[in-house]
Amino acid sequence: MIIGICGNIGAGKSSLTSLLQKELGFTAVYEAVDENPFLEDFYRDMHRWAFHSQLFFLIKRFDFLKKVKDEGTVILQDRTIYEDVEIFARNLHMMKYIDERDWKLYHDTFTTLSDHLTPPSGLIYIKCSLPTLLKRIQKRGRGYESDIDPRYLERLNNLYEEWFSRFELSPKLVVDGDKLDFVENPEDRKIVLEQVSGFVKNIATGVQSKLFNGGKT
Ligand SMILES: Nc1ncnc2c1ncn2[C@@H]1O[C@H](COP(=O)(O)OP(=O)(O)OP(=O)(O)O)[C@@H](O)[C@H]1O
Ligand SMILES: Nc1nc(=O)c2ncn([C@H]3C[C@H](O)[C@@H](CO)O3)c2[nH]1
Numbered sequence: 001m002i003i004g005i006c007g008n009i010g011a012g013k014s015s016l017t018s019l020l021q022k023e024l025g026f027t028a029v030y031e032a033v034d035e036n037p038f039l040e041d042f043y044r045d046m047h048r049w050a051f052h053s054q055l056f057f058l059i060k061r062f063d064f065l066k067k068v069k070d071e072g073t074v075i076l077q078d079r080t081i082y083e084d085v086e087i088f089a090r091n092l093h094m095m096k097y098i099d100e101r102d103w104k105l106y107h108d109t110f111t112t113l114s115d116h117l118t119p120p121s122g123l124i125y126i127k128c129s130l131p132t133l134l135k136r137i138q139k140r141g142r143g144y145e146s147d148i149d150p151r152y153l154e155r156l157n158n159l160y161e162e163w164f165s166r167f168e169l170s171p172k173l174v175v176d177g178d179k180l181d182f183v184e185n186p187e188d189r190k191i192v193l194e195q196v197s198g199f200v201k202n203i204a205t206g207v208q209s210k211l212f213n214g215g216k217t
Pocket of ligand 1: 007008009010011012013014015016031033136137139140177180181182183184
């Protein structure tokens with residue numbers, strides 16, 4: 001089964017993915033950030049590079065979904081394709097960094113490719129407030145993110161809230177990224193591990209009972 005890990009920039013997706021990989025033995029697939037040849041340019045000049053950067057992330061995300069084989073193991077996906085479209089690209093269109101014509105092309109590309117899209121078996125959202133995100137982005141220290149406008153992050157956060165609350169394709173779990181420091185604090189780590197393993201167990205039980213019933217609910 002595929003479990004999507006979602007959340008804003010710096011929310012802790014890669015950290016949580018690697019914790020779950022280490023402690024629960026799940027398989028992890030990380031976001032292709034360093035491979036995106038447009039990302040640095042995008043942060044320097046959003047107008048010029050927004051469309052290219054979005055298209056790159058979109059193709060990479062489909063590439064992952066095409067290659068990944070669901071063989072009964074738990075595979076974690078660090079950020080989902082829905083976030084590219086519903087949050088990042090939508091926001092850039094709303095901010096007029098992607099014009100109507102490019103937005104239509106991007107969206108048509110997504111719609112055409114998404115005919116073969118299977119939603120994840122579960123979705124884990126790391127929810128963080130703006131001050132936490134800013135602190136974490138600073139802590140990580142990626143050069144090209146150093147000048148991210150807090151208002152840009154806040155817009156993304158609002159879209160995350162709205163998208164996650166209406167997402168109904170899979171069971172969902174919220175991890176409180178403000179309260180739980182699963183990077184440095186062993187007790188918080190334990191809480192998160194319990195939350196996630198309970199969530200995944202429930203999904204697996206649901207999947208099994210569906211199989212047992214021949215798919216009837
Ligand atoms: N729950 C947490 N408590 C404290 N620090 C955290 C927590 N989660 C992540 N961090 C720290 O915040 C920084 C960003 O985390 P991480 O790279 O995992 O975020 P991300 O969501 O994968 O970001 P991106 O969207 O940019 O890929 C790292 O320095 C990490 O150590
Ligand atoms: N514009 C844009 N669209 C995306 O779909 C997208 N997905 C990730 N990112 C950026 C955020 C982090 O800097 C960095 C790591 O997540 O990459 C994106 N940026």
